[in-house]
Amino acid sequence: MKCQRDKFSLQRKISYLNGAYMSPLLKKVEKAGIKGLIQKRKPFHISPAAFFKETEVLRNLFGQLINSSESARHVIIPSVSYGIENVVQNLEKKKGNIVMAAGQFPSNVYPWSSRANYQLKFVAAPTGGKNLGVSWNERILAAIDDQTAAVSIGQVHWVNGIKFDLTAIRQKTRAVGAALIIDGTQSVGALPFDVQAVQPDALVVAGYKWLMGPYSIGMAYYGEMFDQGTPIENNWMNRQGSDQFSGLTHYEEQFLPGALRYEVGEHSNFILVPMLIAAIKQLLKWTPLGIQQYCETLCHDTIETLRSEGYTIEATEGRASHLFGIYFNENTTMERIEQALSKHRVNISVREKALRISPNVYNDQKDVQRLLSALKEAII
Numbered sequence: 001m002k003c004q005r006d007k008f009s010l011q012r013k014i015s016y017l018n019g020a021y022m023s024p025l026l027k028k029v030e031k032a033g034i035k036g037l038i039q040k041r042k043p044f045h046i047s048p049a050a051f052f053k054e055t056e057v058l059r060n061l062f063g064q065l066i067n068s069s070e071s072a073r074h075v076i077i078p079s080v081s082y083g084i085e086n087v088v089q090n091l092e093k094k095k096g097n098i099v100m101a102a103g104q105f106p107s108n109v110y111p112w113s114s115r116a117n118y119q120l121k122f123v124a125a126p127t128g129g130k131n132l133g134v135s136w137n138e139r140i141l142a143a144i145d146d147q148t149a150a151v152s153i154g155q156v157h158w159v160n161g162i163k164f165d166l167t168a169i170r171q172k173t174r175a176v177g178a179a180l181i182i183d184g185t186q187s188v189g190a191l192p193f194d195v196q197a198v199q200p201d202a203l204v205v206a207g208y209k210w211l212m213g214p215y216s217i218g219m220a221y222y223g224e225m226f227d228q229g230t231p232i233e234n235n236w237m238n239r240q241g242s243d244q245f246s247g248l249t250h251y252e253e254q255f256l257p258g259a260l261r262y263e264v265g266e267h268s269n270f271i272l273v274p275m276l277i278a279a280i281k282q283l284l285k286w287t288p289l290g291i292q293q294y295c296e297t298l299c300h301d302t303i304e305t306l307r308s309e310g311y312t313i314e315a316t317e318g319r320a321s322h323l324f325g326i327y328f329n330e331n332t333t334m335e336r337i338e339q340a341l342s343k344h345r346v347n348i349s350v351r352e353k354a355l356r357i358s359p360n361v362y363n364d365q366k367d368v369q370r371l372l373s374a375l376k377e378a379i380i
């Protein structure tokens with residue numbers, strides 16, 4: 001794939017290597033949002049059917065991205081914390097340990113930690129040594145036992161992109177009767193994810209990072225475990241027959257099938273939904289694998305050079321290519337690095353002790369060369 005920068009409105013003077021913070025807007029996505037916004041100038045053109053049509057398109061497109069054909073299991077959510085809260089309130093095992101990676105994003109921590117019936121079991125990353133991913137995964141597997149109610153984890157760690165071995169974790173969770181809950185926010189869209197292969201009980205994804213959508217809309221997948229659950233809100237649209245606007249006060253007890261009971265109120269958002277549709281359509285053309293390969297090729301030589309300069313970066317096999325951490329030692333300081341990045345106009349994030357680099361198909365060699373120049377310059 002060649003660089004896709006022309007599909008975005010990024011300025012050349014800043015090198016944006018920070019998709020893990022939020023993606024820039026695709027021109028197509030921006031256009032879809034503007035169209036959605038001005039549509040309300042003429043509300044008489046918005047039919048009751050329109051409340052249900054585009055959302056189904058979105059559910060299907062998300063399904064294509066994660067290899068799931070059951071659109072009634074794909075629901076629109078406003079945030080990860082919302083999607084996880086629905087999980088926590090309806091998990092099959094009502095008590096036990098929740099195994100998670102240390103330093104996990106709080107949206108996948110607070111919903112669990114606020115419950116007295118669940119105890120958090122954080123698995124620390126090993127310190128030092130090469131191939132941290134391998135030993136971290138071993139530790140996670142060892143932490144799963146018959147006291148485990150769920151493993152609730154990312155596909156990659158949001159700080160350093162280390163990949164978690166979801167297939168092995170699924171096997172172990174099944175063996176002990178625990179659920180597998182995945183926060184795919186920092187991977188789905190840019191890294192292949194296959195629901196049929198992993199068979200998670202739930203997958204929750206914010207839309208504004210690797211799905212390239214706008215803020216305040218995301219997608220979740222809920223498996224059979226949640227089919228009879230109680231949603232955290234009682235939205236009227238999630239009841240059967242709600243598309244018949246003339247009969248809405250024939251109050252209906254039955255929910256729509258599958259997981260649709262968990263959809264956020266007013267999910268037929270006429271601005272955000274078309275934007276996320278446009279974004280996922282583009283991702284399906286590029287494909288997550290294509291994005292990984294692009295990022296791997298883009299950064300390969302720079303990573304090698306940075307290693308030779310004394311920076312530490314996880315081996316390729318153990319981490320994502322669209323998101324990785326760079327760690328430094330005594331030969332520089334965070335202050336020097338931040339100054340150099342600012343001078344070279346490189347935008348990345350600092351998370352914990354890592355410089356989090358998260359490129360995408362809009363980046364080119366010029367961006368990574370600037371990063372390299374800045375990090376070389378920062379060395380004392």
Ligand SMILES: Cc1ncc(COP(=O)(O)O)c(C=O)c1O
Pocket residue numbers: 020078079080081082105107154158183185186206
């Ligand atoms: C791994 C991960 N999950 C979730 C989120 C966002 O969560 P929420 O949608 O609850 O704000 C982020 C944001 O940085 C994240 O990195």
